[in-house]
Amino acid sequence: MEHITSIRVRYKETDQMGVVYHGNYFTWFDIGRTDFLRNTMDISNKALEEKGVLLPVIEGHCKYIKPAKYDDEIIIKTELVKLKGVRLEFQYKLFRKEDNILIAEGYTTHAFVDKELTPFNFKKNYKEMWEILQKQVSAV
Amino acid sequence: MEHITSIRVRYKETDQMGVVYHGNYFTWFDIGRTDFLRNTMDISNKALEEKGVLLPVIEGHCKYIKPAKYDDEIIIKTELVKLKGVRLEFQYKLFRKEDNILIAEGYTTHAFVDKELTPFNFKKNYKEMWEILQKQVSAV
Amino acid sequence: MEHITSIRVRYKETDQMGVVYHGNYFTWFDIGRTDFLRNTMDISNKALEEKGVLLPVIEGHCKYIKPAKYDDEIIIKTELVKLKGVRLEFQYKLFRKEDNILIAEGYTTHAFVDKELTPFNFKKNYKEMWEILQKQVSAV
Amino acid sequence: MEHITSIRVRYKETDQMGVVYHGNYFTWFDIGRTDFLRNTMDISNKALEEKGVLLPVIEGHCKYIKPAKYDDEIIIKTELVKLKGVRLEFQYKLFRKEDNILIAEGYTTHAFVDKELTPFNFKKNYKEMWEILQKQVSAV
Numbered sequence: 410m411e412h413i414t415s416i417r418v419r420y421k422e423t424d425q426m427g428v429v430y431h432g433n434y435f436t437w438f439d440i441g442r443t444d445f446l447r448n449t450m451d452i453s454n455k456a457l458e459e460k461g462v463l464l465p466v467i468e469g470h471c472k473y474i475k476p477a478k479y480d481d482e483i484i485i486k487t488e489l490v491k492l493k494g495v496r497l498e499f500q501y502k503l504f505r506k507e508d509n510i511l512i513a514e515g516y517t518t519h520a521f522v523d524k525e526l527t528p529f530n531f532k533k534n535y536k537e538m539w540e541i542l543q544k545q546v547s548a549v
Numbered sequence: 550m551e552h553i554t555s556i557r558v559r560y561k562e563t564d565q566m567g568v569v570y571h572g573n574y575f576t577w578f579d580i581g582r583t584d585f586l587r588n589t590m591d592i593s594n595k596a597l598e599e600k601g602v603l604l605p606v607i608e609g610h611c612k613y614i615k616p617a618k619y620d621d622e623i624i625i626k627t628e629l630v631k632l633k634g635v636r637l638e639f640q641y642k643l644f645r646k647e648d649n650i651l652i653a654e655g656y657t658t659h660a661f662v663d664k665e666l667t668p669f670n671f672k673k674n675y676k677e678m679w680e681i682l683q684k685q686v687s688a689v
Numbered sequence: 690m691e692h693i694t695s696i697r698v699r700y701k702e703t704d705q706m707g708v709v710y711h712g713n714y715f716t717w718f719d720i721g722r723t724d725f726l727r728n729t730m731d732i733s734n735k736a737l738e739e740k741g742v743l744l745p746v747i748e749g750h751c752k753y754i755k756p757a758k759y760d761d762e763i764i765i766k767t768e769l770v771k772l773k774g775v776r777l778e779f780q781y782k783l784f785r786k787e788d789n790i791l792i793a794e795g796y797t798t799h800a801f802v803d804k805e806l807t808p809f810n811f812k813k814n815y816k817e818m819w820e821i822l823q824k825q826v827s828a829v
Numbered sequence: 830m831e832h833i834t835s836i837r838v839r840y841k842e843t844d845q846m847g848v849v850y851h852g853n854y855f856t857w858f859d860i861g862r863t864d865f866l867r868n869t870m871d872i873s874n875k876a877l878e879e880k881g882v883l884l885p886v887i888e889g890h891c892k893y894i895k896p897a898k899y900d901d902e903i904i905i906k907t908e909l910v911k912l913k914g915v916r917l918e919f920q921y922k923l924f925r926k927e928d929n930i931l932i933a934e935g936y937t938t939h940a941f942v943d944k945e946l947t948p949f950n951f952k953k954n955y956k957e958m959w960e961i962l963q964k965q966v967s968a969v
Binding site for chain 4: 714751
């Protein structure tokens, strides 16, 4: 299931090329992912971390199609595309709201780790939450 | 040919997981790339931009292997692995200086564009510079 | 007249102290200021820049009272407190939405400059816009 | 006693005005401060944090005199100007290396807090370290 959120480009996010600095798209993916979790589980990423479930990125990828500019409204479409016991993968598509043009797409893969950053099996340890997530996985 | 540079992790670059925020690795790749160009061409990326040659990222990828932490010294190894007339690709490996452990690797692909962000053929328009770069391409 | 906007704290904005990195508050002040201009003038900061009116910060100050944390909703209250021909000053107050606690306050002073970053007299050159702004100045 | 360090401006630090985004100067102040501590005490800020001594910013100020640009080398001069039992203040001056022009100056005030961010008296609890710091205080 696709989750939709939006942001407005900040001045800070631009660089001297007059467009958004490429590294910042990963911050937007993060916002999409946080909102995805808030809306599909009855627990926020923040609450999840407080329980000791952290989701560090172990792989990230982005393809830049059109530049994003200052003050643009950007639509972030987030999908959970893989869920294993020990990791999960999100896919993102970014659209410029004004003309609905796809400006970038990418993915991030995450491990489930505890507060000491040690990987653990989320499926085994949090079976109920894992099953809620499992219902959200998109067929790709 | 591999180019080596290094940075020290800034407090600003950490997040509440106690490690460097993943998006920041692309800033380090950028530093590696800037130093690569400064050292292999007799023109800096800054001077290149002033001439009207910009190198926006059109694809970026990073695999995170070990976390980087505040105050760590990080070695950035940068290689130019592909050079076409209209684009080029860099590969990066990041090592923690203390124990020489590989902590991340990735790549960025770039287009040659002018100040209006219109792609152009760098090989045709800047033949001499293109040939200097061409000598730097690593066999992968 | 006070303008109100809000943001939600991003993971990227936290540091290893578990709170928002202090430098990021200036990005939030910037968001407050952009929204202030969008709502009080019939021209956005972006459109203003396209006309050749830029507002670089020449002085910035922030007093940090309580930490902001990941996922907090933050209310930004922005006021224009001084307007001269060649510069202006905004004041900001940040509140945590959850309990309406003041977490920080600060100000930024700006010059009116053109695209070459040369200061000019906004009052003389854009009298009509200056007068609209003038009506927004708060008594402090 | 003044401590000197330097950085080179990153592409990421620029904005669409073609200069460094103002909020980033606080990151540079931070680098100056970290280096100051590393060189004047026989303990790094990182090690200090591991002991449970954190130095959050409670007030920050910057006056922007000349813009910093991409690839500029910036000299950061840091001084400790006040030291009380529970707080301390640093002053910073930033110079463009190329022509030794002062481009910005500012200060940050810090509290001594523990890992729960509770203020404590550093002078009483770490008398020896406090006295080392005390010898570094500049007359202003």
